[in-house]
Structure formats: structure tokens, C-alpha cells
Amino acid sequence: MYKYIYIIPETIGRSVLRMCASIGRIAIFFYDFFMCLITPPIYIKSLLSQLVRIGYNSLPVIGLTAFFTGGVLALQIYVGGSRFNAENIVASIVALGITRELGPVIAGLMLAGRVSASISAEIATMRVTEQIDALITLSTNPMKYLIVPRVLAAVISLPILVIIADIIGIMGGFVVGTKSLGFIEQSYIKNTLDIIEFRDVISGLIKAAVFGFIVAFMGCYHGYNSTGGAQGVGRSTTLAVVSASILILASNYILTSLVFTN
Amino acid sequence: MDHVLKINELSKSFGDKSVLNGLSIDIERNTSQVIIGGSGTGKSVLLKCILGLIEADSGEIYFNQQILDKKNRAEIDFYSKIGMLFQGAALFDSLNVQENITFGIKKLESNLGNLSDIAVDKLKKVGLDSSVLHLYPSELSGGMQKRVALARAIARNPELLFFDEPTTGLDPIMADVINNLINEVIDEVGATAITITHDMDSAKKIADKISMLYKGAVIWSGDAKDIHSSNNPYVDQFIEGSSEGPIKINLND
Ligand SMILES: Nc1ncnc2c1ncn2[C@@H]1O[C@H](COP(=O)(O)OP(=O)(O)O)[C@@H](O)[C@H]1O
Ligand SMILES: [Mg+2]
Numbered sequence: 001m002y003k004y005i006y007i008i009p010e011t012i013g014r015s016v017l018r019m020c021a022s023i024g025r026i027a028i029f030f031y032d033f034f035m036c037l038i039t040p041p042i043y044i045k046s047l048l049s050q051l052v053r054i055g056y057n058s059l060p061v062i063g064l065t066a067f068f069t070g071g072v073l074a075l076q077i078y079v080g081g082s083r084f085n086a087e088n089i090v091a092s093i094v095a096l097g098i099t100r101e102l103g104p105v106i107a108g109l110m111l112a113g114r115v116s117a118s119i120s121a122e123i124a125t126m127r128v129t130e131q132i133d134a135l136i137t138l139s140t141n142p143m144k145y146l147i148v149p150r151v152l153a154a155v156i157s158l159p160i161l162v163i164i165a166d167i168i169g170i171m172g173g174f175v176v177g178t179k180s181l182g183f184i185e186q187s188y189i190k191n192t193l194d195i196i197e198f199r200d201v202i203s204g205l206i207k208a209a210v211f212g213f214i215v216a217f218m219g220c221y222h223g224y225n226s227t228g229g230a231q232g233v234g235r236s237t238t239l240a241v242v243s244a245s246i247l248i249l250a251s252n253y254i255l256t257s258l259v260f261t262n
Numbered sequence: 263m264d265h266v267l268k269i270n271e272l273s274k275s276f277g278d279k280s281v282l283n284g285l286s287i288d289i290e291r292n293t294s295q296v297i298i299g300g301s302g303t304g305k306s307v308l309l310k311c312i313l314g315l316i317e318a319d320s321g322e323i324y325f326n327q328q329i330l331d332k333k334n335r336a337e338i339d340f341y342s343k344i345g346m347l348f349q350g351a352a353l354f355d356s357l358n359v360q361e362n363i364t365f366g367i368k369k370l371e372s373n374l375g376n377l378s379d380i381a382v383d384k385l386k387k388v389g390l391d392s393s394v395l396h397l398y399p400s401e402l403s404g405g406m407q408k409r410v411a412l413a414r415a416i417a418r419n420p421e422l423l424f425f426d427e428p429t430t431g432l433d434p435i436m437a438d439v440i441n442n443l444i445n446e447v448i449d450e451v452g453a454t455a456i457t458i459t460h461d462m463d464s465a466k467k468i469a470d471k472i473s474m475l476y477k478g479a480v481i482w483s484g485d486a487k488d489i490h491s492s493n494n495p496y497v498d499q500f501i502e503g504s505s506e507g508p509i510k511i512n513l514n515d
Contacts, residue, residue, distance in 0.1 A: 125355075126354075129350055129352055130348045130349070130350060130352040131352050131353075131354055131355075133310070133313070133315050133348065133352065134346070134348055134352040134353075134354070135354075136313070136314070136315060136341070137313055137315075137341055137344065137345075137346040138341065138365050138366035138414075139339075139341040139342055139366055140365070140366070
């Protein structure tokens, strides 16, 4: 009976220790990554192909989700706004909501699903099939050859994707607003342009760069440290998507509250 | 005696499981050294320690009389002097055969000639022709992948070659083809070869010298021709492939 008293503190203690250990490992991985980032060579060819894979190939997914998000936002604001006769704020709220929050967050989360998963599965497979060891025996630093191009490509791609998502998202709101809610096209456009300020867009783009880093870095970290064969590949993929998504939402809150509220 | 590689009292544990226990072995230049031993006796771990893919807990490794450690491997350009054939070939799936074979060459900035000529030349050495140059690893059979991996291992004319279970997972005929290729390649490149295997037929075919590993240490070393007269009960049991003898299989291992 007596020994059961210890179970709760023991469980808590163990998870805290495990969390500290993973934070430590991620920090070491980041240090290695950073040292590789600032020393030559940079593999330009890999960087370009990752830009295509992470950025260009994500366009359809990001475009579609942004369009529907903008559309549904317009509908909801209209319904909510009409309760206190404020239907006219639809254009403004769609514009601000998309550029400041939903554009970067939706694009980040879609990339966490699409890109974190595929990076992590790819690198984990390379780990279990000894391709990463083979890189080392061929005088190539795997951190430089695999990790740096992927992380750089995501940090560059996501802000560009978010600009496109902003435009398409606002367009989604515009289509719903003018075709189904009866707004006049010219005034909808004018309301949108009047409300958006440069810093709204910029804050969204800075968030996007941070989310891009999180997405690729988590995919690389979990893939690179994968163990345990095919099952391990699956496990690291899940971990990559889950940790990237949580970190995106958490860092979004932190960035918004610390930097972008005033 | 001229030793390419000297390994002195190497030990490595994973957690409380000790894999290498003060292993020592010297590898003579221009010989084909085979290291045999049962599964899980630490053969791959030994190779990975030499290659710097795993860090040993204690002990030293000397390559051409220079100590090999984390820092030093880059300084003496260790990796451009060796070639490694991995057990599962470990070809890069995103690159075609030519890019795989010449992967390490770009970094040498060598003027050995045009990359595709080098690739064709190395392919010829492993019995393949230029028709596979632009195929991807997933389009090749297991035996062909092994051959391409062998071509990649010899691409930089290394002085030291490592083979991890080169015949495992191949049918007996393809295994023999690979054994012959290894012999030809060793002769032609003039390299020292270290092969780890549990395939006795392969060992007899390619070895000048054989060492046997048991519980993380070398328990017998000698010329390949003496393997049948070793008078060592462990070696005898291993080459007979018998479950009766001093080697006890721990099924929980
Ligand atoms: N990275 C590792 N982490 C933990 N244990 C390992 C690791 N690599 C190898 N081992 C253990 O070391 C032992 C020897 O493995 P290995 O050298 O691969 O055997 P083999 O002689 O068949 O090549 C095995 O029991 C294996 O479980
Ligand atoms: Mg092995």
C-alpha cells in the first residue's frame, strides 16, 4: 500500500526528466544545424529541388484551403455581424483575419501535415537503410547535405506561400461576399484595401518564416534520430507532424502576444 | 610488418549491454581479412567504430600509424581513402546509378575525367554496362544494387575497402558472383579489404586471413587455409554450423 504513494510523483518526475532530455537533444541538434548553416559548402542544387518540393508543390493545397477559409470566414462574420447590424465589417475582418492569423496558421498547419511528414519519413528511411552512414563514408556531412537545404527551403517558401494564401483567402471572402451575401464589388474591394496595413501583412510573413522553420526542423529532427526499422519510420513521422503542429500554434500565440499586439 | 589498420583494446557498450570487449586486431596491407562470427556478436558495430559512425567507449584505432578519432578523420582525409559496401547496399534512392557511383568524386575535385566515363568504367569492373547508368536504385534487382554499391565503393580508388555481409540476402549464384567480383576488385585496385560475414563459403573464397569474433573479442586469428586445423572448438563449431559445442546461443539476445 505504502509504495503506491510514490507512483504519482514518480510518473511526473520521469516525464519532466524525459522532456528536459528531449529539449537538450533538440538544442544540440540545432547547434549542429546552425554551425553547418554558416559554414560552406551550401548545396545549391538540393536547395533548389527542395524549394520546388516544399514550396511549389504545396501551392494547390495551400490555395484551396485558403480559398475555403476566406469564404467561410465571410459567412460567419456576416451571420455574427448581422446580430448587431454590423454586416459591413465582413470585408475588413476577412482581410485582417486572413493576413494576420489564418493565412500563416493554416499554411503552417497544412505544411506540417504535408512537408514535416514527408521530410521525416524520407530522412528516417535514409537512416534505417544506412544511406546517412553512406553519406558520411563518401565525405559528405549529412547535416549539410540533407538538413540545411530542407530547412532553408521551408523558411524561404512559407512566406511566399502565405502571400499567395492571403490573396486567395481574401478572394474567397470576396467571392462569397459578393456572390452570395450581396455586397457590392467595388465597395468590398475598397473596404479591404482601406483596412490592411503594411505591418499586418509583414507580421503574418514573419510568423510564416518561423512556422516554416518549425515544420522543416521538426521533420528533420525526428527523421534523423529515427530508430527501430519500419515501425520507427512511422513513429518519427507521427512525432514530426504532432510536434510541428503544437509548436506552430504555441509559437503563434507567443509571437502575437509579445510582438504583434501593439 | 606493415599494418594499414591497428585496433587496440576497443570496447563499446549500449546501455548495460557490452558489445565489444577489448577487441584487438591488426590488418596487414594488401591482404583480404575476413572477420567471421555469429549474428549479434558485434561485427557491424566494429566496422561502424572504425568508420566513425559510432564512437567507441575506449580503445584506439590507428590508420597508417595515425590515430583515428572524431577530429582526426577529417584532417587526414580518411574517408577519401576508404570505400564501404553496406549490407543493404545503401544506394541513394533519389539519385540515379551514375550519380550514386560518382557521388564521392565531385568532392575530390579530381581531374580523373568526365563523371559518366568514370561511372561506366566502374560499372564495367562490377560486370554491368552503361545501360543502367540512368536507372534509379528502385529499378534494380538486389544483386544489381549490390554491384552498383560495389562500384560506388571503389569509385575513388580507395586503399582500404570494407564489406559488411556482402553475400547476405543473395541467392547462392549471385553470392558467388559477388565473391568473385570482390576478389577481382581487390586485385585490381590493389586495396586492403576487411570483410565481415557469417557466410563461411564466402569467407573461404575471399579471405587471405580469417579472424573469429565471439562475445566482442577475437578468439582466433590465422591464415584462411588453416581454418580447418585451428584446433579451436569455437571455430570448429562455427564452420560446421552445429548447435552443439562451446558457443551457446542465447535466444533472448
Ligand atoms: N545503435 C545501437 N544501439 C543499441 N544496440 C545496438 C546498436 N547497434 C548494435 N547494437 C547491438 O549490438 C549487438 C551487435 O550488433 P551487430 O554488430 O549489428 O551484430 P552483427 O555481428 O550481427 O553485425 C546486437 O545485440 C545489437 O542489438
Ligand atoms: Mg551486421
